[in-house]
Amino acid sequence: xxxxVRRLSSKSVPYETQPRSKYNVRSSAFNIKPVPTxxxxxxxxxxxxxxxxxxxxFLPPSDxxxxxxxxxxxxxxxxxxxxxxxxxxxxxxxEYNVTxxxxxEVRRLREEDPAQWxxxxxxxxxxxxxxxANVITQESRVRQSQISEELAELKKSWPLAKSQGRIExxxxxxxxxxxxx
Amino acid sequence: xxxxMKEIRAIGSVCQRIxxxxxxxxxxxxxxxxxxxxxxxxxxxxxxxxxxxxxPESTAEQSPLLVALHSRLSLPKSYSLSTLSQALNLIKFEGxxxxxxxxxxxxxxxxxxxxxxxxxxxxxxPMPVHNLAIDAYMGVNTLYDIGKSWGIEVDTTxxxxxxxxxxxxxxxxxxxxxxxxxxxKSESKEPGVFELTQEELSSVKNDNxxxxxxxxxxxxxxxxxxxxxxxxxxxxxxxxxxxxxxLSRKLPLDQxxxxxxxxxxxxxxxxxxxxxxxVEIRLIAETxxxxxxAMYVAGAFCGTDKLGExxxxxxxxxxxxxxxxALMSYYLYSPVSQDGSPVKLPSDNDYKFEGIVGGGxxxx
Numbered sequence: 419x420x421x422x423v424r425r426l427s428s429k430s431v432p433y434e435t436q437p438r439s440k441y442n443v444r445s446s447a448f449n450i451k452p453v454p455t456x457x458x459x460x461x462x463x464x465x466x467x468x469x470x471x472x473x474x475x476f477l478p479p480s481d482x483x484x485x486x487x488x489x490x491x492x493x494x495x496x497x498x499x500x501x502x503x504x505x506x507x508x509x510x511x512x513e514y515n516v517t518x519x520x521x522x523e524v525r526r527l528r529e530e531d532p533a534q535w536x537x538x539x540x541x542x543x544x545x546x547x548x549x550x551a552n553v554i555t556q557e558s559r560v561r562q563s564q565i566s567e568e569l570a571e572l573k574k575s576w577p578l579a580k581s582q583g584r585i586e587x588x589x590x591x592x593x594x595x596x597x598x599x
Numbered sequence: 600x601x602x603x604m605k606e607i608r609a610i611g612s613v614c615q616r617i618x619x620x621x622x623x624x625x626x627x628x629x630x631x632x633x634x635x636x637x638x639x640x641x642x643x644x645x646x647x648x649x650x651x652x653x654x655p656e657s658t659a660e661q662s663p664l665l666v667a668l669h670s671r672l673s674l675p676k677s678y679s680l681s682t683l684s685q686a687l688n689l690i691k692f693e694g695x696x697x698x699x700x701x702x703x704x705x706x707x708x709x710x711x712x713x714x715x716x717x718x719x720x721x722x723x724x725p726m727p728v729h730n731l732a733i734d735a736y737m738g739v740n741t742l743y744d745i746g747k748s749w750g751i752e753v754d755t756t757x758x759x760x761x762x763x764x765x766x767x768x769x770x771x772x773x774x775x776x777x778x779x780x781x782x783x784k785s786e787s788k789e790p791g792v793f794e795l796t797q798e799e800l801s802s803v804k805n806d807n808x809x810x811x812x813x814x815x816x817x818x819x820x821x822x823x824x825x826x827x828x829x830x831x832x833x834x835x836x837x838x839x840x841x842x843x844x845x846l847s848r849k850l851p852l853d854q855x856x857x858x859x860x861x862x863x864x865x866x867x868x869x870x871x872x873x874x875x876x877x878v879e880i881r882l883i884a885e886t887x888x889x890x891x892x893a894m895y896v897a898g899a900f901c902g903t904d905k906l907g908e909x910x911x912x913x914x915x916x917x918x919x920x921x922x923x924x925a926l927m928s929y930y931l932y933s934p935v936s937q938d939g940s941p942v943k944l945p946s947d948n949d950y951k952f953e954g955i956v957g958g959g960x961x962x963x
Binding site: 466467468469470471472473474475476477478480481482483486492493494495496498499502503504505506507508509510590591592594595596597598 | 854858859872874876878897902905907908911919920925934935937955
């Protein structure tokens, strides 16, 4: 005898991102008592963002996904974006406020005493970014070799664990750049 | 195996010093082919006078290896066994036709279908990744693996050994022939140690990698088999053969990227795409700085559009991962047609251009 199978359409399965708690979710956030929901729930595991899903901004206008995925892709309001702290940002308009006088002065100071007038100090003194100061002063082979020699000397005194740790750190950064975990 | 590779590298690095530097590359006709011509500019009159003949079909039919390879690859009946035997022959001077022409034909077909597939399906791949992908599909090492998986064997025994073991001559017509008699005799003294020929030594590159003659011979045989299929069955059959044997292989494109300055690259990319708002990296969520293993989720934004998201145990990591994710989701874009299926390729029937043409790499 064939038993009746309860028919479920995928649309009727409730979407639960996290288990329901017995207590108030907000005021008792520290004390979660999960209450299992009867039947089937759709609870996808938290997953890494995938590069396979092209974000809307990168889709060419002719792509059919621009229209089709409109309701599925998460969109933010300007207020929501504003609540997220900024880690890195550049100004919309580029500033071209460095005059030839400033360039000449920065170069002169740097050449005079590179040990005292570091890029950091120059940037602060003239109110320019460190990157701009770096571009203006240009790379000095003499100074570079001097610094790398000093660093090599310093590294000799490092304990093994420290120098090993630095190597591991560099390897980890390379893993970020390859999108590896 | 690893030990053997090290040995090869060691031998290669020692001998590299005594090999002459590579000659200035000038194309000149191969004298051994005894080419004659009426006039040097009349390319139609070029003719090789080296004596060759094709293996008779009746002889090829008696080679069990050829018959087995033919049915293993489920080649059509029109694909003659003598052509298959020719595809496995790289030797120029033994009187039998070699695979030079078939190899060239197969290589051309392969590069057309592989690059067509990549350029249409992944139009935005950066040039280095595109080249790597081509190499992963149809590079010598890949074709070497495919050739071995097809069960092609190398003819390694000398004439004397064949005579002593009373091996029928038909056997060798089904094997990959690229070693001459002298090369067969110089068996390695120890297992895993290979003596490189002068030719192989000159192919050792600066990074101490080299392609063995065996690998190149296998690759050439695979290309020639494809070329042979084209001569017997035409374009449609060759296309489906390449799609089922070469392009069906899984290619992890998302593991082929290595960025150096991803944030700068993303900013340049946004400029190139003329986004109206600047790129910002924002912190979406965190577990708390004082939690035992703090985790951060960062997002790369352009205005209210999220371009990428990354998770990391430091702000710097989360930021870098978010940017790398955004860049990869741009580069790995694959167009779809209006009904959601992959776009048609130029070699398909009633092809109409959908998708996009990639905008090229960004300079950082």
